[in-house]
Amino acid sequence: MKMKRTSYPYILWMGIFIVIPLFLILFFSITTGDSQNISTFKFSLDNFKRFFTPVYLKVLGRSVNLALISTVICLILGYPMAMIISKEKIKKRNMMILMFVIPMWMNFLLRTYAWLTLLGKNGFVNYIVTKLGFQPLNLMYNDKAVLLGMVYNFLPFMVLPIYSVLIKIDKSLIEAAEDLGANKLKVFMKVILPLSVPGIITGITMVFIPAVSTFVISRLLGGNKYTLIGNVVEQQFLWTGDWHFGSSMSIILMIFILITMAITSKFDKDKEGGGGGLW
Amino acid sequence: MKRIKSIVLLLLVLIMGTMATGCGDKRPTINVYNWGDYIDTSIIKDFEEEYNIKVNYSTFATNEDMYVKLKQGGTSYDVLFPSDYMIERMISEDMLVKLDKNNISNIKNVEEKFLGLDFDPNDEYSVPYMWGTVGIIYNKKMVDDKVDSWDILWNEKYKNQIIMLYSQRDSIAVALKKLGYSMNTRDIKELEEAKQELINQKPLVYAYLGDEVKDVMIGGEAALAVVWSGDAVAMIRENPDLEYAIPKEGTNLWFDNMVIPKSTKNKEVAEKFINFMCRPDIAAKNADYIGYSTPIPEAVKLLPEDIRNSKVAYPENEKIENTEIFKDPKDIIQVYDKIWTDVTSEQ
Numbered sequence: 069m070k071m072k073r074t075s076y077p078y079i080l081w082m083g084i085f086i087v088i089p090l091f092l093i094l095f096f097s098i099t100t101g102d103s104q105n106i107s108t109f110k111f112s113l114d115n116f117k118r119f120f121t122p123v124y125l126k127v128l129g130r131s132v133n134l135a136l137i138s139t140v141i142c143l144i145l146g147y148p149m150a151m152i153i154s155k156e157k158i159k160k161r162n163m164m165i166l167m168f169v170i171p172m173w174m175n176f177l178l179r180t181y182a183w184l185t186l187l188g189k190n191g192f193v194n195y196i197v198t199k200l201g202f203q204p205l206n207l208m209y210n211d212k213a214v215l216l217g218m219v220y221n222f223l224p225f226m227v228l229p230i231y232s233v234l235i236k237i238d239k240s241l242i243e244a245a246e247d248l249g250a251n252k253l254k255v256f257m258k259v260i261l262p263l264s265v266p267g268i269i270t271g272i273t274m275v276f277i278p279a280v281s282t283f284v285i286s287r288l289l290g291g292n293k294y295t296l297i298g299n300v301v302e303q304q305f306l307w308t309g310d311w312h313f314g315s316s317m318s319i320i321l322m323i324f325i326l327i328t329m330a331i332t333s334k335f336d337k338d339k340e341g342g343g344g345g346l347w
Numbered sequence: 348m349k350r351i352k353s354i355v356l357l358l359l360v361l362i363m364g365t366m367a368t369g370c371g372d373k374r375p376t377i378n379v380y381n382w383g384d385y386i387d388t389s390i391i392k393d394f395e396e397e398y399n400i401k402v403n404y405s406t407f408a409t410n411e412d413m414y415v416k417l418k419q420g421g422t423s424y425d426v427l428f429p430s431d432y433m434i435e436r437m438i439s440e441d442m443l444v445k446l447d448k449n450n451i452s453n454i455k456n457v458e459e460k461f462l463g464l465d466f467d468p469n470d471e472y473s474v475p476y477m478w479g480t481v482g483i484i485y486n487k488k489m490v491d492d493k494v495d496s497w498d499i500l501w502n503e504k505y506k507n508q509i510i511m512l513y514s515q516r517d518s519i520a521v522a523l524k525k526l527g528y529s530m531n532t533r534d535i536k537e538l539e540e541a542k543q544e545l546i547n548q549k550p551l552v553y554a555y556l557g558d559e560v561k562d563v564m565i566g567g568e569a570a571l572a573v574v575w576s577g578d579a580v581a582m583i584r585e586n587p588d589l590e591y592a593i594p595k596e597g598t599n600l601w602f603d604n605m606v607i608p609k610s611t612k613n614k615e616v617a618e619k620f621i622n623f624m625c626r627p628d629i630a631a632k633n634a635d636y637i638g639y640s641t642p643i644p645e646a647v648k649l650l651p652e653d654i655r656n657s658k659v660a661y662p663e664n665e666k667i668e669n670t671e672i673f674k675d676p677k678d679i680i681q682v683y684d685k686i687w688t689d690v691t692s693e694q
Binding site for chain 2: 103123126127130188208209290291293305307309
């Protein structure tokens with residue numbers, strides 16, 4: 069493959085900021101020793117052995133479980149929303165997308181923090197609940213709060229790719245289906261849904277990956293009670309200083325995500341791909 | 348296209364602008380690394396103005412956090428505020444420089460009993476900053492039992508109303524004390540028992556928090572919390588329903604001292620800073636603001652009456668007889684890490 073001269077800066081960039089760090093993580097994951105002193109490094113797979121013990125597997129299981137649920141919820145909420153927006157006139161459509169994106173301009177931490185005041189025991193939601201004469205609910209610092217935080221933060225990543233695929237669907241295909249006597253449900257099932265698969269797959273990837281590795285949401289909304297794999301990795305790097313174990317956990321998580329992606333892209337095989345697909 | 352160009356231009360101007368201001372500051376600079384919410388920031392401004400020095404101030408959440416950051420290098424810090432056992436570890440690992448006492452004349456203001464403590468017996472490396480205890484803060488409106496024992500944190504009645512510290516050393520110490528063991532135990536069996544206690548307690552815990560605990564307790568969102576005494580002072584000031592108790596099984600007596608790490612680039616200025624913090628009027632201003640207890644008697648005299656007479660910040664001597672000062676766990680630090688990972692991963 070011939071490369072233009074203009075592409076060299078990008079290759080350099082990718083080398084320095086993507087390839088080398090990846091190899092560094094791989095290198096750390098298969099060694100042990102004092103993280104700061106390279107002369108003490110010894111080849112060892114102990115880190116991986118340590119990971120495959122019930123404690124860490126349980127944490128991984130919990131992270132995957134929460135990420136899957138939040139991806140499914142995002143899909144259920146996001147698809148109709150993308151549909152509704154894509155059917156509007158172009159001006160209103162752009163307006164709606166803008167309204168959808170504006171909150172994302174605000175810092176992610178701030179948006180997550182805002183839920184603290186909404187969900188707290190004396191928060192806004194419980195204020196209304198008690199005014200209506202019910203017992204205050206326990207909304208904060210549990211797995212449901214973490215799930216809510218994930219869905220809230222990652223929903224736009226589901227809606228936007230699906231939306232961008234939906235608006236590109238050739239209207240004449242839908243008209244043809246209607247002319248041939250298909251009802252609304254049939255048009256959706258046989259035409260719109262299959263054509264939007266690439267968008268759905270991109271959406272799933274873009275929600276699942278950040279959700280499975282998040283540590284901020286579980287910290288702020290889970291009160292550190294619902295440790296996810298991201299928290300354990302963070303703990304190894306920031307508190308314990310064991311970069312080797314932290315790196316091997318990251319590698320395992322990466323392999324896990326790769327496998328998931330391979331499975332999801334299977335569904336996309338017989339389609340043309342394209343149309344906003346990431347893989 | 349034009350718009351893109353103007354945006355790029357604007358960005359460039361911004362970047363150049365920030366770089367230019369960065370270079371323009373000719374004052375000597377020190378990097379101060381302190382616990383979050385642990386200083387009256389106007390004091391930093393006072394210091395900058397008085398000595399014409401620039402202070403870069405950043406914060407950490409726990410001793411372990413600070414230690415790892417320092418070990419990993421990258422940033423050179425000039426003044427740190429670690430606690431007792433961490434100072435012991437840093438001295439033994441040769442991470443600190445000896446202080447020149449001639450530059451820190453204000454150390455004469457520090458009360459005798461805070462000097463020459465076990466972690467730095469000759470006061471060669473550290474100067475006291477604040478001290479205090481660990482105890483239970485509770486909301487009188489929500490707790491009707493007598494709070495005088497760690498056991499209350501395991502009481503089913505307060506399910507989902509208990510807040511523990513998100514700090515491995517402190518939380519494990521609470522469990523050890525509840526079991527009647529020393530919080531400096533090196534007996535793995537006792538530590539394992541403590542771990543089991545913490546796991547048993549987990550279903551009752553509302554959250555494991557750091558500094559956020561203040562907002563939660565002031566807002567009356569939880570009934571009981573394990574806190575450091577200085578934070579308790581600050582919380583009680585905001586919400587008079589709160590009260591602080593030191594459990595009868597005994598607790599941790601801690602000291603946060605100022606030290607200068609080996610990575611310092613400006614030791615003399617760092618010593619000036621430490622000296623400044625020990626000046627009675629500054630120490631008083633600081634202690635008044637953050638609520639923690641200053642080791643400088645002259646400063647205590649300058650404090651407003653409610654804090655000066657506060658039994659939370661300045662307990663009677665017999666109250667703190669039954670306390671222990673943390674020691675560095677040294678070789679069994681991995682056991683602590685492992686216990687804490689197990690506890691936080693449990694569900």
